Amino acid sequence: MALEVKNVRKVFSINKDGIEVLKDINLNIKDGEIVSVVGSSGCGKSTLLKLLIGLEDVTEGDITINEKKPYEIDSTEVGMIFQEARLFPWKSVYKNIEFGIARKDIPKKEKKELVNHYIELVGLKGFENALPDQLSGGMKQRVSIARTLINKPKILLLDEPFGALDAFTKINLQNEMLNIWEKEKTTMIIVTHDIDEAIYLGHKVVVMSPKPGIIQKEFKIDISRPRSRTSDDFDYYRKKIYKEFFGENIANIEYII
Numbered sequence: 001m002a003l004e005v006k007n008v009r010k011v012f013s014i015n016k017d018g019i020e021v022l023k024d025i026n027l028n029i030k031d032g033e034i035v036s037v038v039g040s041s042g043c044g045k046s047t048l049l050k051l052l053i054g055l056e057d058v059t060e061g062d063i064t065i066n067e068k069k070p071y072e073i074d075s076t077e078v079g080m081i082f083q084e085a086r087l088f089p090w091k092s093v094y095k096n097i098e099f100g101i102a103r104k105d106i107p108k109k110e111k112k113e114l115v116n117h118y119i120e121l122v123g124l125k126g127f128e129n130a131l132p133d134q135l136s137g138g139m140k141q142r143v144s145i146a147r148t149l150i151n152k153p154k155i156l157l158l159d160e161p162f163g164a165l166d167a168f169t170k171i172n173l174q175n176e177m178l179n180i181w182e183k184e185k186t187t188m189i190i191v192t193h194d195i196d197e198a199i200y201l202g203h204k205v206v207v208m209s210p211k212p213g214i215i216q217k218e219f220k221i222d223i224s225r226p227r228s229r230t231s232d233d234f235d236y237y238r239k240k241i242y243k244e245f246f247g248e249n250i251a252n253i254e255y256i257i
């Protein structure tokens, strides 16, 4: 599904005053594209995702998803993954994933095949009966990913999905997302604080800046896949994006992030 964001502005009213959180946001996302969004805390990244999913209304401007407004889109076509896995602690891995199925009229056998397929896809075979408390953080996030993917959303919005994970688990899950993308060509928008993650995953990296949140720059990432974090190409974009945030003086980093 393709997305078009046109001249979007978002103002939240706190008491009588309004705060302008997003301003002049223009963004085109093609069907099957992965777009990474980076920007400092509070610049409006999560708000942008909420506008895209129809959880919040724009104050001005337009958002269209395949010619429709966000609230007109069938909720099963859009999936959202958050930083922390939100699982039912009393339900097993299997039951948590099964619960994600939006279509309630699926025959039992088909349902079982579907759940098992996604358990396998996220590498949790053998853990079907485990409870969330018996899983590591990365495994919990895998359950959450499977539960969202099971409806085959056409658009997947990810809000710092791997932020709480260690570097190895993070890289594994990034690769899993790319495997899924290879198979399903899902349009993905991933908000992240990790510049390497943004470059590794994105066809495009959108850099936002705060107060009010604007799109400062877009980088088309012209590196063939699989991408290597240690390649010169990768470093080229890494440097460009770091410079976009911090100028030449990387010592500014602690004041901005």
Ligand SMILES: Nc1ncnc2c1ncn2[C@@H]1O[C@H](COP(=O)(O)OP(=O)(O)OP(=O)(O)O)[C@@H](O)[C@H]1O
Pocket: 012, 013, 014, 021, 039, 040, 041, 042, 043, 044, 045, 046, 047, 048
């Ligand atoms: N419902 C709301 N009412 C009022 N203000 C809000 C609301 N939601 C968000 N804001 C404000 O909008 C701004 C952007 O918030 P948002 O959560 O989109 O930032 P973010 O870029 O996702 O930050 P982070 O990286 O820390 O998650 C913040 O100043 C926040 O206080």
Ligand SMILES: [Mg+2]
Pocket: 045, 046, 047, 159
């Ligand atoms: Mg956020």
